[in-house]
Amino acid sequence: MHDTRNREIAVGIFVAIGLAALLMLSLQVSNISNFTGGEGYTLSARFDNIGGLKVKSPVRIGGVRIGRITDISYDEKIYEAVVTMRIQQQQNRIPDDTIANIYTAGLLGEQYIGLEPGGSETFLTNGDEFSETTSAIVLERLIGEAIFSKKNDP
Amino acid sequence: MKILDSFQRLGQNSERLFAHTGASSLFLLRILAGIPSLCGHMRLLLQQMYSVGVQTLTIISVSGLAVGMVLGLQMYNILVDISAENTLGHVVALSLVRELGPVLTGLLFAGRAGSALTAEIGLMKATDQLAGMEMMAVDPVKRVIVPRFVAGVISMPLLAAIFSAVGILGSYLVGVDLLGVDEGAFWSRMQAHVDLYGDVLNGVIKSLVFGILVAWIAVYEGYHAEATTEGVSQATTRTVVHSAFAILGMDFILTGLMFGD
Incomplete structure (x- = not known):
């Protein structure tokens, strides 16, 4: 026993x-x-170039993560990438003139969407789209431009 | 006639393969049908959990610690060259939770517990204990096989989780305490990149599948072992070898399904 x-x-x-x-x-x-999905609302943004952005990449305001990217698709009519993101429910005061930028964390880090809040009094709600975006910086193009501008200098 | 001979061999082999697949599937169905009968006999399950789970704990935790420490050391040496040693926690946690934890635990589990199951059941058969049970109108599948199978299926995910957790602690010991990776970066990078559903849960599902595979192969080989000393030893060997192949093959498929994109 x-x-x-x-x-x-x-x-x-x-x-x-x-x-x-x-x-x-x-x-x-x-x-x-962290935020893993579930409660929240959806916003979308169009970019000329999303660089290395991936599904599940973070969405940040002032460096604080407030959501994640849920879907990346391509609009073949206007040749632009459409990024859908899910924002935490309590972050419901994003002005509608907010600019969505694609940044890189560090030199070799992951890419994320950084939101720059505007001054508008109306806020984005479920299904809205950012009116202004800036695309990812492509390092090759930057280097190319630098070399080109050097050449044209007298 | 040489050609006909080789065709005959091919036919023989495929016939045997189909027969094995069919017999083992039918056997699995018999086991599954016998699971409800376990409810009244929790003591049998407990006994098997002890020999299958508890006694495998030592080798699992020691291997997990060793693998985690080695992984931490080697990854650090590579990452420090590109000054990315802060991602050590991320790299180690993902490789352990997604792949190494379930696969290595499965292989060790087949070697430690699967072989013991086959040998035990095979010897029961060789010494006519199973036949004796049938004489007493006790179903040996329900009495002997089902508790062992269920114990294996329950133990495997727990063991894999212990393996991964101990491994991460091992890499923490080496990386943070010994090599001086920043503690905050180690954990926060890990938390930022390891997903609960995508990584941890899929790892658990993987280990559950491996547990079913190993337990199934082990009890099948034991139950169908030739009732001789040599037959039992061959069946034990087959359990380990087939389990290893099944785990590695299945891991390939599951990884493709889970982490394919």
Whole structure:
């Protein structure tokens, strides 16, 4: 009887450790504390060039993440990329003249959408589109322009 | 006539393959049908959880720690060259949670628990214990096979989670305490890039699938082992080899499905 009890305790400890490991993976390792979807509203923006932007890339205001990109598609009529993003529900005071920029975190880091709030009193709601955007900076084009302008100097 | 002979061999082999696939699928159905009967016999399941899960814990945690530490050390050496050592946590956590955790746990589990299951069931068969149960109108599948199968399926995701968690702690020890990666960057980069559903949950699903595969192969090989000493030893070997192939092949497919884009 004593043996069975010890064995049961051992199994109980094993299951508890396993569940604790799962809990650690989901709480400490993954982004459960961040916004993962669910509640929120959707905004979209059109860009000439989205560079290395990917689905799930963050959307930030002043460096603080307020949402994620949920979909990237291509509008073949006007040759522009359409980026759809989901913003946290409590961030519902984004002015409608906000500019959506594509920035890079660090020199080699991931790309994200940085929002520059405007001064308008009307706010964007579900399904709205940013009126003004600036595209991703393509490093090659920048270098190309620099070399070209050097050449034209006297 | 040489050509006909080789065709015959091919036919024989494919016939055997189909027979094995069919027999093992039917066996799996029998096991699944027997699972409800387990409800009244939780003690049987507990016993098997002990020998399948608890006794595998040591090798899983030691291997997890070793793999995590080595991964942390080697990745650091590469990342520090491009001064990206802050992404160490991100790299280690993703590779452990997505791939190394489930796959290595599956391989170790097949070696430690799967082989023991096959040998045990095979010996029961060789010593006519299974036949004895049938004589007493006890269904050996329900009594012997089902608890072992279910214990394997439950233990595997838990073991894989422990492997990944211990591995991440190991890389934390080496990376942060020994090599001086910034602690905040280590965890925050990890949290920013590891997705709960996309990565952690898919890793758990992967390990669950591997658990089903290993437990299935182990009990099938044991139950259908030739009832001799040699037959049992061959069945044990087959369990480990087939499990390894099944895990690696299945991992390829699952990775393609889960992380394909």
